Amino acid sequence: MSILEQDEIDSLMESGQIPDDTDSGSDAAPQEIQIDLSKLSPELRKLFHLQVPIIVHLAERTMPMGEVLELGAGSIIEFSRSSDAELDLVVGNRHIGKGQAVKVGENFGLRITEIGPLEARIRAMGT
Numbered sequence: 001m002s003i004l005e006q007d008e009i010d011s012l013m014e015s016g017q018i019p020d021d022t023d024s025g026s027d028a029a030p031q032e033i034q035i036d037l038s039k040l041s042p043e044l045r046k047l048f049h050l051q052v053p054i055i056v057h058l059a060e061r062t063m064p065m066g067e068v069l070e071l072g073a074g075s076i077i078e079f080s081r082s083s084d085a086e087l088d089l090v091v092g093n094r095h096i097g098k099g100q101a102v103k104v105g106e107n108f109g110l111r112i113t114e115i116g117p118l119e120a121r122i123r124a125m126g127t
Contacts, residue, residue: 047122047125050125052091052092052125053091053092054089054090054091055089055090055091056087056088056089056090056099056101056110057087057088057089057090058079058081058087059079059080059081060079061077061079061080063077086098086099086100086113086114087099087100087101087110089110089112089115091121091124091125092124092125094120094123094124095116096115096116096120096121096124097112097113097114097115097116098112098113098114099111099112099113099114100113
């Protein structure tokens with residue numbers, strides 16, 4: 001399977017084959033979008049099979065290189081973000097939503113509390 005370039009994704013988006021899930025202004029809980037892949041063009045169906053890295057961004061800060069070089073096992077880096085703040089959900093270096101950290105068995109998970117429109121999420125998969 002080939003990787004689609006950003007201009008190919010833009011072309012597919014402009015074709016109008018992507019369902020519109022933009023916010024209607026209501027505060028109702030988000031509804032799951034159902035997409036019938038059989039009704040989409042073969043080129044557009046490629047998008048739905050792409051494997052993309054999903055990143056949960058906890059926090060970031062800058063530090064002088066000297067301090068970074070002094071880090072060792074047991075070092076603690078403090079961030080200015082609250083420990084109960086929502087985490088950012090990122091795809092392709094683009095912010096697509098927010099969520100809360102949850103425990104799933106012995107693993108870490110993210111309960112999504114805010115998600116961008118489908119079009120923005122698809123565009124985030126571009127290069």
